[in-house]
Amino acid sequence: MNQGAFLTPDGCRFCVWAPYRSRCELSLVDPTQRIYPMEKDGAGYWTVTVPEAKPGWLYQYRLDGEKELPDPASRCQPRGVHGPSEIIDPSFPWTDRSWSGLALPDYVLYELHVGTYTPEGSFAAILPRLPELRQLGIRAIEIMPVAQFPGRRNWGYDGVYPFAVQTSYGGIAGLKTLVNACHTAGLAVVLDVVYNHLGPEGNYLSQFGPYFTENYRTPWGPAVNFDDADSDEVRGYFLQNAHTWFAEFHIDALRLDAIHAIHDESAFPFLEELALRTRQWERELDRPLLLFAETDRNDPRLVRPRPGGNGLPAQWCDDFHHALHGLLTGEKQGYYADFGGVTDLAKAFSQGYVLDGRYSPYRRRRHGAPPDGVGREQFVVFAQNHDQVGNRAHGDRLSSILDFSSRKLAAASLLFSDFLPLLFMGEEYGEPRPFPYFVDHEDPELLEAVRNGRKREFAAFHDAAGDDIPDPAAEATFFSAVLQWERRHAGSHGVLWEFYRELLILRERVLRHIPLDAREDSCEADEKTGLLRLR
Amino acid sequence: MNQGAFLTPDGCRFCVWAPYRSRCELSLVDPTQRIYPMEKDGAGYWTVTVPEAKPGWLYQYRLDGEKELPDPASRCQPRGVHGPSEIIDPSFPWTDRSWSGLALPDYVLYELHVGTYTPEGSFAAILPRLPELRQLGIRAIEIMPVAQFPGRRNWGYDGVYPFAVQTSYGGIAGLKTLVNACHTAGLAVVLDVVYNHLGPEGNYLSQFGPYFTENYRTPWGPAVNFDDADSDEVRGYFLQNAHTWFAEFHIDALRLDAIHAIHDESAFPFLEELALRTRQWERELDRPLLLFAETDRNDPRLVRPRPGGNGLPAQWCDDFHHALHGLLTGEKQGYYADFGGVTDLAKAFSQGYVLDGRYSPYRRRRHGAPPDGVGREQFVVFAQNHDQVGNRAHGDRLSSILDFSSRKLAAASLLFSDFLPLLFMGEEYGEPRPFPYFVDHEDPELLEAVRNGRKREFAAFHDAAGDDIPDPAAEATFFSAVLQWERRHAGSHGVLWEFYRELLILRERVLRHIPLDAREDSCEADEKTGLLRLR
Known part of the structure; x- marks a missing residue:
């Protein structure tokens, strides 16, 4: 079943998968504050249709009456990864009718x-x-x-x-x-x-269901559950x-x-x-x-x-x-x-x-x-x-x-x-600027872990390059990667182009x-x- | 390269894989006690040929001058899983020349x-x-x-x-x-x-090399390393x-x-x-x-x-x-x-x-x-x-x-x-005796873990059968499984046969x-x- 908040003729239909929760509620956050009980089906999907909810409104889900969490299938997070989700209107004035795709x-x-x-x-x-x-x-x-x-x-x-x-x-x-x-x-x-x-920050999926498995490991955290119990829904x-x-x-x-x-x-x-x-x-x-x-x-x-x-x-x-x-x-x-x-x-x-x-x-x-x-x-x-x-x-x-x-x-x-x-x-024009690794996590411990991880990686990959690598969290590192597109036709750049x-x-x-x-x-x-x- | 102790015209050739050890020695244990240095090749195999060593003699390997361990490719463990390994003579008076196998x-x-x-x-x-x-x-x-x-x-x-x-x-x-x-x-x-x-007891393989991997889990302990570094040798x-x-x-x-x-x-x-x-x-x-x-x-x-x-x-x-x-x-x-x-x-x-x-x-x-x-x-x-x-x-x-x-x-x-x-x-004759699970570990902690594991398993599998299951470690449990072959032609057993x-x-x-x-x-x-x- 499709998860998310969808506009229907009867109002906005909310659907979220939380198979092991005994209660799930929709919480409208802004501009209206209100809690709506949701109904669970046999596969663990909770649904409710709210006639008055409109695009632009913010919402969260409340699991077992506890903390409110953003929608795992959120289409918009206007206040960032920790904030509420936004109902969106998917309509768009497409003008690509003549596009027939590329083989x-x-x-x-x-x-x-x-x-x-x-x-x-x-x-x-x-x-x-x-x-x-x-x-x-x-x-x-x-x-x-x-x-x-x-x-x-x-x-x-x-x-x-x-x-x-x-x-x-x-x-x-x-x-x-x-x-x-x-x-x-x-x-x-x-x-x-x-x-x-x-990603490691703002990932609330495991609060909802068994999206991850302990059976395998990835270098970046728990592996997604594609073959264990409940994996059909994942x-x-x-x-x-x-x-x-x-x-x-x-x-x-x-x-x-x-x-x-x-x-x-x-x-x-x-x-x-x-x-x-x-x-x-x-x-x-x-x-x-x-x-x-x-x-x-x-x-x-x-x-x-x-x-x-x-x-x-x-x-x-x-x-x-x-x-x-x-x-x-x-x-x-x-x-x-x-x-x-x-x-x-x-x-x-x-x-x-x-x-x-x-x-x-x-x-x-x-x-x-x-x-x-x-x-x-x-x-x-x-x-x-x-x-x-x-x-x-x-x-x-x-x-x-x-x-x-x-x-x-x-x-x-x-x-x-x-x-x-x-x-x-x-x-294509020999951009001289680098493309270093950069992040912008809020969590200082996570930032430190990222910094140390990069250093370790490079210590193994490049001899003696562990210490002077650009700080992934620094704004300057990000800016150093911005292309100088205006150079593309100048001198040897233009020749290469x-x-x-x-x-x-x-x-x-x-x-x-x-x-x-x-x-x-x-x-x-x-x-x-x-x-x-x-x- | 084949591991183990093999009789050759020049004596007994010992070979063991221990790629990350800086020293490996052969230790003859019984009837002769003597230490022989071994030589390592590029793939991490250590070898030595001992002219005087004979079938029936016991040996171990000494890694980095530390504890002596049995041969991972031991062909015979006369004193059990923790004891030394025995040199064997593989010759046998086969009389199955006319056997051509089964399709x-x-x-x-x-x-x-x-x-x-x-x-x-x-x-x-x-x-x-x-x-x-x-x-x-x-x-x-x-x-x-x-x-x-x-x-x-x-x-x-x-x-x-x-x-x-x-x-x-x-x-x-x-x-x-x-x-x-x-x-x-x-x-x-x-x-x-x-x-x-x-098995969990007497497994010394990881002392020798990366036979196991942390990348996967099995219900019975670490998974064998079939796809990570050094897996070719495993x-x-x-x-x-x-x-x-x-x-x-x-x-x-x-x-x-x-x-x-x-x-x-x-x-x-x-x-x-x-x-x-x-x-x-x-x-x-x-x-x-x-x-x-x-x-x-x-x-x-x-x-x-x-x-x-x-x-x-x-x-x-x-x-x-x-x-x-x-x-x-x-x-x-x-x-x-x-x-x-x-x-x-x-x-x-x-x-x-x-x-x-x-x-x-x-x-x-x-x-x-x-x-x-x-x-x-x-x-x-x-x-x-x-x-x-x-x-x-x-x-x-x-x-x-x-x-x-x-x-x-x-x-x-x-x-x-x-x-x-x-x-x-x-x-084929409807043996009435059961075939329960039985073990004979020396380690009491391991025995307790096995007992509890079985109980947990059956608690999940059979309702309310967790407490009265036969003790896997009891000799009686083993004996209860021994067939009554003599019954095979008696009464209904014979009819079934x-x-x-x-x-x-x-x-x-x-x-x-x-x-x-x-x-x-x-x-x-x-x-x-x-x-x-x-x-």
């Missing part, structure tokens, strides 16, 4: 972080940039997570209201306006969603979430964050169910709907068709990045230990996975399996992305690591790779007319000369 | 527990019974785990030396004698092996174990205990690797080698061929049991809540899984997936087994729950089911000549009349 092989992605992409840090501020992105050759923007997070500065992976759009970005209306404008400009929209955990919550983005927000594709942290040993895993439902929604909404899974498992079953595979349309391919980065920079720290030679890049060019069952010194075990039967358009590749830049101690981009010709080489490798390319915002544009035009003209899978792939590498020949 | 569809299994199958509780005491088992129609005995466990009384799932054979059963020579006799009598041998955990240890049973002991098949507790999210799971290696060993040893996985996942991918599936040959099918037991007894406690009607049994007859994606009230979620593409010979079914009997509060068999005709109905359902049938020792034999002859004559997969299956059920018609 998988046509994706050329541009990943952006709303808060730092523009000085304003809002959805609205992105709109003027869309025509130029299309002109560059971009076919889809990929928005880092926008679910409501604590404070105003966050990559987005600490979101705690999967259905609410960050208010400081412009909220639901802001996102819809952006999607509408993208479609009008000929761009698809990919939204990054986090189904593997919820799955239903996330399926409703995916459907909402597709149906109500006109989103074209979801990027599924770190699915290797979605632990699920059931015979019908959540991701398979999501893929299957997405195919069904595709038919209902009559346009292509896609899922791009981020994974480090190198397990081709994820993207192989059912019944052998889980049937996901596509996945990120980190190995391509690591092979390219390792070769161009010579770096050997952390997971780069597994990569380096031109032979590895050749392998990445020919099959995506470099670790296809071979021993990984970094993981101290064999890793991956050969990607037999996986189509080339099922891999998204990149020379940079928010993680590969931002998880460096100083968040430094290739622009401050590589010389100009090497960056051009990186661009050419990416865009002629036969896979689906993804650019990270600013990459033109280079990306030319390559994308070439890619479109030459490559697009050969189906990805039909391309004869010949890739020869010579470690001595460092020569790599693609045909 | 999967021909299996008719008979599960037995060595300790309680005979008054002597030894391998040797089983030998005189083999001809009559063959006469009954049995094609394979399945031996509950024999890995060295603490004390003398244990089901076998608390074993802590996967390579050592319980000394009180007769050790390595006793098992080989039994296998040899089985093959001579025309019986295959299935050995139950536990690769999902090690897998190697268990693969060596499987190979040893097949090659050195002439075992025909392994029953893999509770593989749902083998947690492994890698792209090439351990079980898939084991299945693949088993196929290879099959070619090398030139006879059929099989794996029967016990699982409660109802996930057909386990037994589907690669690359879609893990390629295991066969699995236990609990649903068949639960549907049959639920229908015949009317019981509704625990997992029987999910079963009951004649329609469920009809479903079990036609496809094995009853829970094929439908909602399970017991698990509070949907469970399983349809077993499309799975062959009927890939399911082992039973009306009773050690778990289904022994995990009842009093370990009572169907013989004390059902009337005589119902037990005949159970036998007929089992043996005409089209799947591979398994009998639990004594079932003959009934089983007749059914097995019919099964052999009629069913065996129709390939399992070619059988037209028509199964009609009528809940009102309770009629079930099989064609």
Whole structure:
């Protein structure tokens, strides 16, 4: 059953899942204060319809007569993650009727972080940039997570209201306006969603029901319950979430964050169910709907068709990045230990996975399996992305690591790779500013834990870089990441921008007319000369 | 690399994996006392060859100059789980040259527990019974785990030396004698092996290396590390174990205990690797080698061929049991809540899984997936087994729950089911004695924990049965389980025995000549009349 507050002809219908509570009440908070008893069904959903409740009104749920909590399916948190939820009106003056979606092989992605992409840090501020992105050759923007997070500065992976759009970005209306404008400009929209955990601050879900499980662990807290008791309803919550983005927000594709942290040993895993439902929604909404899974498992079953595979349309391919980065920079720290030679890049060019069952010194075990039967358009590749830049101690981009010709080489490798390319915002003109990790938690203990965690991580990843890393909680760290978009046509920035544009035009003209899978792939590498020949 | 103490032309070669130790020494304990330094290779294996060491000598390993510990790959623990390991001579006067193994569809299994199958509780005491088992129609005995466990009384799932054979059963020579006799009598041998955990007492493996992981939990302690750092070597240890049973002991098949507790999210799971290696060993040893996985996942991918599936040959099918037991007894406690009607049994007859994606009230979620593409010979079914009997509060068999005709109905359902049938020792003549849970730990705290654990379990499973359950640690509980084999031809016991034999002859004559997969299956059920018609 769909959770949340929905306007109906009879009034606003509230529905919340709290299967183990013996009492649940709706509490209107502002402008009216009133408590309404709710009725429970057999599956643990509590409902009440309130004729007088209107969009803009604030509400909470009172569980067992105790503390009042925001709605797990809140669509708007105007006073932040700890405050009450707001009833919203989902109607929007859409003008994207002519948009018919983008097919998988046509994706050329541009990943952006709303808060730092523009000085304003809002959805609205992105709109003027869309025509130029299309002109560059971009076919889809990929928005880092926008679910409501604590404070105003966050990559987005600490979101705690999967259905609410960050208010400081412009909220639901802001996102819809952006999607509408993208479609009008000929761009698809990919939204990054986090189904593997919820952030550490303002996460009240476990007060309502068994959303989490102790059976598995994630690096970021308790794992979401996808295979234990009551997991059908937890799955239903996330399926409703995916459907909402597709149906109500006109989103074209979801990027599924770190699915290797979605632990699920059931015979019908959540991701398979999501893929299957997405195919069904595709038919209902009559346009292509896609899922791009981020994974480090190198397990081709994820993207192989059912019944052998889980049937996901596509996945990120980190190995391509690591092979390219390792070769161009010579770096050997952390997971780069597994990569380096031109032979590895050749392998990445020919099959995506470099670790296809071979021993990984970094993981101290064999890793991956050969990607037999996986189509080339099922891999998204990149020379940079928010993680590969931002998880460096100083968040430094290739622009401050590589010389100009090497960056051009990186661009050419990416865009002629036969896979689906993804650019990270600013990459196209060599933005010199970094993309460091930043947060804005209210809880001082949590902040200290985040600071220490980052230090530990970098102590392991980079030699002797533990102490002078930017403070994730400092406002200055956030501001240091804001793009200098105005530089994009100046000097060498402009040369690089033109280079990306030319390559994308070439890619479109030459490559697009050969189906990805039909391309004869010949890739020869010579470690001595460092020569790599693609045909 | 193979671990253990092996006789070579140059003397006894010792090898042990201890990758994070900076020193490892061999300590001869009896009759000679002497310390030998060992040498470490790049993968963390320590080796030394001692020319004078002989079979029968006792040894331990000294890690970092500290406490001496038994060999993780010990083949014999003459002084129990805490004592030193013994060098063994693997040679044996095999006379089973004419045995060519048993093909999967021909299996008719008979599960037995060595300790309680005979008054002597030894391998040797089983030998005189083999001809009559063959006469009954049995094609394979399945031996509950024999890995060295603490004390003398244990089901076998608390074993802590996967390579050592319980000394009180007769050790390595006793098992080989039994296998040899089985093959001579025309019986295959299935050995139950536990690769999902090690027992709680005498388990020193984590002193040697990362055999376990904190990433997952099992109900019985830390999970075995099959997918984290250094897991290649942990897998190697268990693969060596499987190979040893097949090659050195002439075992025909392994029953893999509770593989749902083998947690492994890698792209090439351990079980898939084991299945693949088993196929290879099959070619090398030139006879059929099989794996029967016990699982409660109802996930057909386990037994589907690669690359879609893990390629295991066969699995236990609990649903068949639960549907049959639920229908015949009317019981509704625990997992029987999910079963009951004649329609469920009809479903079990036609496809094995009853829970094929439908909602399970017991698990509070949907469970399983349809077993499309799975062959009927890939399911082992039973009306009773050690778990289904022994995990009842009093370990009572169907013989004390059902009337005589119902037990005949159970036998007929089992043996005409089209799947591979398994009998639990004594079932064939309606043994009245129970098969309760029993242990013989030395540690009093552990004993108390086991007692309380059982009570808790039964409090949940059976109403108000928590207090009067047999004490698992009492010798009397063990003795209460010893079969009264001498009764097998007396009175109604003899009638039942003959009934089983007749059914097995019919099964052999009629069913065996129709390939399992070619059988037209028509199964009609009528809940009102309770009629079930099989064609």
